[in-house]
Amino acid sequence: MQICRVVGTVVSTQKNRKLHGAKLMLVQPLTLDGEARGVGLLAIDSVGAGVGERVLVVIEGKAAGDALGRKGTAVDAAIIGIVDTIEHDGTA
Amino acid sequence: MQICRVVGTVVSTQKNRKLHGAKLMLVQPLTLDGEARGVGLLAIDSVGAGVGERVLVVIEGKAAGDALGRKGTAVDAAIIGIVDTIEHDGTA
Amino acid sequence: MQICRVVGTVVSTQKNRKLHGAKLMLVQPLTLDGEARGVGLLAIDSVGAGVGERVLVVIEGKAAGDALGRKGTAVDAAIIGIVDTIEHDGTA
Amino acid sequence: MQICRVVGTVVSTQKNRKLHGAKLMLVQPLTLDGEARGVGLLAIDSVGAGVGERVLVVIEGKAAGDALGRKGTAVDAAIIGIVDTIEHDGTA
Amino acid sequence: MQICRVVGTVVSTQKNRKLHGAKLMLVQPLTLDGEARGVGLLAIDSVGAGVGERVLVVIEGKAAGDALGRKGTAVDAAIIGIVDTIEHDGTA
Numbered sequence: 485m486q487i488c489r490v491v492g493t494v495v496s497t498q499k500n501r502k503l504h505g506a507k508l509m510l511v512q513p514l515t516l517d518g519e520a521r522g523v524g525l526l527a528i529d530s531v532g533a534g535v536g537e538r539v540l541v542v543i544e545g546k547a548a549g550d551a552l553g554r555k556g557t558a559v560d561a562a563i564i565g566i567v568d569t570i571e572h573d574g575t576a
Numbered sequence: 577m578q579i580c581r582v583v584g585t586v587v588s589t590q591k592n593r594k595l596h597g598a599k600l601m602l603v604q605p606l607t608l609d610g611e612a613r614g615v616g617l618l619a620i621d622s623v624g625a626g627v628g629e630r631v632l633v634v635i636e637g638k639a640a641g642d643a644l645g646r647k648g649t650a651v652d653a654a655i656i657g658i659v660d661t662i663e664h665d666g667t668a
Numbered sequence: 669m670q671i672c673r674v675v676g677t678v679v680s681t682q683k684n685r686k687l688h689g690a691k692l693m694l695v696q697p698l699t700l701d702g703e704a705r706g707v708g709l710l711a712i713d714s715v716g717a718g719v720g721e722r723v724l725v726v727i728e729g730k731a732a733g734d735a736l737g738r739k740g741t742a743v744d745a746a747i748i749g750i751v752d753t754i755e756h757d758g759t760a
Numbered sequence: 761m762q763i764c765r766v767v768g769t770v771v772s773t774q775k776n777r778k779l780h781g782a783k784l785m786l787v788q789p790l791t792l793d794g795e796a797r798g799v800g801l802l803a804i805d806s807v808g809a810g811v812g813e814r815v816l817v818v819i820e821g822k823a824a825g826d827a828l829g830r831k832g833t834a835v836d837a838a839i840i841g842i843v844d845t846i847e848h849d850g851t852a
Numbered sequence: 853m854q855i856c857r858v859v860g861t862v863v864s865t866q867k868n869r870k871l872h873g874a875k876l877m878l879v880q881p882l883t884l885d886g887e888a889r890g891v892g893l894l895a896i897d898s899v900g901a902g903v904g905e906r907v908l909v910v911i912e913g914k915a916a917g918d919a920l921g922r923k924g925t926a927v928d929a930a931i932i933g934i935v936d937t938i939e940h941d942g943t944a
Contacts, residue, residue, distance in 0.1 A: 500654075531775060542836045742910060
């Protein structure tokens with residue numbers, strides 16, 4: 485799982501029927517220091533996350549489908565948690 | 577999922593029978609600002625997308641197969657939506 | 669899927685029994701302009717491809733296994749088509 | 761599998777129900793010489809690992825789910841072993 | 853699949869029970885010219901490979917699990933063949 489920040493949303497009217505009702509969020513991967521790194525991606529929300537929040541994102545089809553249940557089976561990324569705190573020992 | 581632009585098509589006559597009837601689209605991943613990034617790839621269309629459109633692409637075998645149903649099971653990428661609008665908060 | 673060129677073959681006598689009879693091809697990913705990019709990899713042929721041909725390659729375990737049927741289930745890449753033509757609109 | 765060091769933990773109260781009870785560890789991939797490389801990620805612990813330990817991490821949804829059993833099915837990375845010793849022949 | 857060289861072994865006493873009996877090998881990906889490239893990873897042996905040998909490695913959970921059979925289901929990489937010869941046409 486990656487720590488990301490929710491930075492936006494995407495609207496798609498014409499989409500695969502397996503995505504109907506899914507909430508498409510734009511998420512930006514972060515370093516452990518909270519800096520953006522790499523490119524943003526789209527993830528389906530499973531926990532009621534909002535723009536600006538730090539979230540846990542699974543990036544893999546089977547895991548994302550499991551997180552979302554039946555309707556989510558055509559997706560490859562899902563938000564599975566909202567981050568409260570990160571404890572980092574400062575090494576490596 | 578990645579936001580991509582459809583930039584072309586590929587014709588393959590001699591192909592695995594599981595791909596018969598599949599529409600092979602060339603898609604280019606985009607940054608959140610709409611710039612091309614990285615290399616293009618091939619995805620099977622599941623939503624009637626055309627060249628020039630911004631689309632949502634799943635890049636993973638299980639998810640792509642789910643999107644396409646039975647005939648799509650030998651593919652690793654699929655177009656699953658056409659992007660109407662992207663809301664981006666400008667951070668990260 | 670990626671567009672690759674078949675650039676060689678590999679012989680392995682001592683191999684997992686699930687690979688018996690499989691044709692191991694060395695494939696080189698290409699840019700949309702036909703230039704080599706990144707590193708070569710091994711893919712199992714499912715369409716009768718030969719050295720020098722441009723091919724479609726799935727790079728994912730489930731998709732590759734689906735392409736090859738029962739005997740191919742221990743592989744993570746497969747050639748699933750021979751490219752006839754690529755239409756590219758020149759953008760992105 | 762990758763060799764990583766456990767460098768922290770993450771707390772998430774609002775999370776997917778499939779993650780309830782899971783121990784979220786922050787892990788940093790290492791080179792064969794023990795240096796940090798690339799970015800940290802989150803993995804679910806399946807072996808009782810603690811901060812500071814070198815561990816084996818599977819980074820793939822099916823494998824991680826298998827490691828964790830039923831409750832772990834929505835995750836894409838898992839700690840599956842604690843490293844005692846590494847024998848490296850010094851080549852490559 | 854990637855061509856790698858076996859460069860070492862790893863011992864892990866405290867590990868997930870699905871790994872009991874598995875032989876953990878350190879493998880280094882190679883270019884087509886036999887040079888090391890990228891970072892080493894861990895793979896489970898399924899063919900009796902030894903340190904120093906060039907091997908075929910599947911790097912994907914489903915494929916690795918298939919290679920190893922039942923006990924291997926929590927792994928994401930497996931050695932599935934020992935390379936005898938590589939024929940490379942020298943292009944690309």
